Every structure is written in structure tokens, then in C-alpha cells.
Amino acid sequence: xxxxxxxxxxxxxxxxxxxxxxxxxxxxxxxxxxxxxxxxxxxxxxxxxxxxxxxxxxxxxxxxxxxxxxxxxxxxxxxxxxxxxxxxxxxxxxxxxxxxxxxxxxxxxxxxxxxxxxxxxxxxxxxxxxxxxxxxxxxxxxxxxxxxxxxxxxxxxxxxxxxxxxxxxxxxxxxxxxxxxxxxxxxxxxxxxxxxxxxxx
Numbered sequence: 001x002x003x004x005x006x007x008x009x010x011x012x013x014x015x016x017x018x019x020x021x022x023x024x025x026x027x028x029x030x031x032x033x034x035x036x037x038x039x040x041x042x043x044x045x046x047x048x049x050x051x052x053x054x055x056x057x058x059x060x061x062x063x064x065x066x067x068x069x070x071x072x073x074x075x076x077x078x079x080x081x082x083x084x085x086x087x088x089x090x091x092x093x094x095x096x097x098x099x100x101x102x103x104x105x106x107x108x109x110x111x112x113x114x115x116x117x118x119x120x121x122x123x124x125x126x127x128x129x130x131x132x133x134x135x136x137x138x139x140x141x142x143x144x145x146x147x148x149x150x151x152x153x154x155x156x157x158x159x160x161x162x163x164x165x166x167x168x169x170x171x172x173x174x175x176x177x178x179x180x181x182x183x184x185x186x187x188x189x190x191x192x193x194x195x196x197x198x199x200x201x
Contacts (some may be wrong), residue, residue: 002012014053016054017043017045017083018043018050018060019067020038020043021042021043022061022162023104023110024042025042025062027107029111031115035057036056038058039060047067060126065126068100072096072100073132075096076093085149086143087191089140090144090163091135091138091187091188094163097164097171098186102183103177105175108175112168112172112175114174118188137156137164141160142156152189159194163191170186
């Protein structure tokens, strides 16, 4: 039986509307050009209502990003319970990452634009999530090395950064050019190139 969302506070319908509105407005206007009043208007609430739920615009944005990444890591963790092969695990991480632009386009746009334009954004809102992403990939690579699947002479950190960078650029292309990717097929190709190279034979 599905539990009903609380009427107020975290998880409530109004709380979620504010989070969604913040991401949409910031994706459209940029972080510094998105006052609380614009977020409140998009959410359909009074300016003061936002402060009943959040301390500041920064708090709204941080909560939205934390929630998104929490869902990402939970999805990966749940899948890893049955998906044990290191190759397959890396491919799944890549697939979920690539799907993010389809799951929440406004969040994907915001992450791509703000991360490229604002050191403040990276420092305050996204750095620890990027560190965790890299760490998750590194752990999978190390496990693959221990199992003799991946070469021991390759840095797990280099692999993790190459993987994130490749997918991040594909996401950027999808967002800014309108190109559409099949997440599963593209994830498979990215990992094929990363793990096997492009040489024929």
C-alpha cells in the first residue's frame, strides 16, 4: 500500500513543487538571475512560503541536487544487488547517468550550464556528489582488477574520470544540440571504447 505524501514539510506536494520550480527557473535563467520570488511564482506559492520549508535559495537548490543524486545512487545500489559483474556494473552506471537528461531535463540542463560557468556552484552544491560518483566507479574498477577482469597497471581514478568525462560530454551534446541518445546502447559503446579501445582486431 502506497503511503500518502505528508501535507506539509519534506515530501509534501508543495515542498516538491518548490524544488521542481527552483530547478526549472535556474535551468532557464541561471543561478544568479533566479531570485526566490521567481521560484515562488513558478511554484504557485507566496515568497514567504518558501522560507517555511527552506532557509534560503541555496538551501532549496542544495536539497534538489541532494535528492536527485540520492535517487541516482539508490538506483545503482539496488541494481548492484543482482548485477555482480564489474563490466556490467560500470555499464549500468553509465546508462543511468545518460538517462538523467530524459528523467529530469531541467536538472540536467542546470547541472551542465552552472557547472561550466560557476566555480561557486561546484564548490557549494555539486563537488561532494562528483567525488562520490568517482569513488563508486573506482570501487567497481578495483573489484574488477582484483577479479582479474581489468588490468592492474591502470589507475582506477583515471578510469573513473575518463568515464565521467565521456558521459558528461555526451549529456552536454544532447542538451545543447537536441541530439537524442539511446541510453543503454550509448552506455554500452562508451564502456566498449573505454575498456577495449578502438583498434580493430
